[in-house]
Amino acid sequence: MVGYRSGVETMSWTKRLPELQFLILCTLCCYAFLELFITPNQLSGFSGISGIDLILTSFLLSVLVAIVSVIAGVGGGVIFTPLMLAFTSIDTLIIRSTGLVVAMFSGLVATGPFMRKGLADIKLVFLGALPILIGGFGGSLAAIYLSQHLGETGDSLVRLMLGVLLMGIAVVFVLGGAATEYPKHSERSKLAIMLKLRHMYWEDSLQKPVKYKVHNVRTAIFLLFIVGFTGGFFGLGGGWAVVPVLNLVMSVPLKVSAATSGVLLAMGNSAAIWPYINVGALIGVVAAPWMLGQIIGGIMGAHILASIKAAFVRKVLIVMLFATSIKLTARGIEGLFGISIPII
């Protein structure tokens, strides 16, 4: 997680990418055009708020979520999905499909630069891709099955389970100082030797190449499957978990773990999102501003990263995760057992 941060520090490439600046300009012009030239219709139940206002607000929130998630070193889905499930009454399938969009697009746009720099390890990407793809696809199918067969009870169950999972993630963040920049490991597994899982990347801070060898391949594959399943099921992505698996379990340097994690999740979630699209759960007009906000906010977050105290943002995120997990758990219990728990 800390490593994701250091991995993204290398993203100063954005300054030199006119195509991304063009995209930012187009997005801002598009929203300015909508605000200035389209006659807005008021949304019922929201006095004074139009559909265009809502789209613009979603875009700005998405930019904020992306900036916070880049600085805190987590995927955007971990912030978006729990907050929306806890504090809105929007259908859980719509939230989870949009959550996957939020989780994957900053990773998709970062894939090119990470690969160009040789920070993401293509062998590790494909090794982790299968368990994450299968897990993620299975997770999203399970989510739709649960929603179709259990209805409101299924939604409450999802909220309760996510509340508990989020509490666990928050605890991992509190205890998350165990990550190491260049992990050392004495014994290599036979599978890692057979697959020739060793690589080298250029470390800018040291001005020299760093070699590493991969360990514990079987355990990591199992853990990546679990991460894929939970990511697809809850619409969380899995940025919070893939970096620790690569760094702590496989002994991959932190910077490579961070870059590989982004690339891996973008690929893994690409299968998980289709079951949601095929049941109409991806509402384009709702997901679009979140997608664009992730691309632009991800870039901005990488710039802000250098000049901000990331530790403060992480503390805010931990408090937010705890608070959201309490609210989710409460809503889950309320829905399942019909008990009223007075939490805002």
Added chain:
Amino acid sequence: MPSTRKPPVPVSGIVYGEIIYWGTCLSALLVLFGTIKSFLETNSAVSVNYLLDAVLSGKSVETIWLSSKLQQVPNTSIYLATWTSGESLTVIGIAMGVLTVIPAIFLSAIYLWRSNNHIFAIVALISGLLTMVAPSGLISP
């Protein structure tokens, strides 16, 4: 003496990254166009304001679509059949961004195979096939 030269970056990785990067940028432009078109449409089968109202009021996915002028839950083929509408264009844009992964995987697999990483090339092919099966809707709950 330890080397201080930058190690070469695998071509398979660069090919994979570039396809996804440019595909994502193009898909973002399509999504922007779709969003503007959604708000400009006056006689669309799925009006933006109806969709936003229905989503915010907490209606289920099925209810939202069945109560719309479309009167059916859309899937990939319906989005393609109505590709000129703003909502469909937006979803197609997002899907295009997601689908860029497929050619990227297959082309990367070719370069992995050429560089004697046969196991990873095969794993990449299987991943690519799985990513192709997902949009087809062949496996559903």
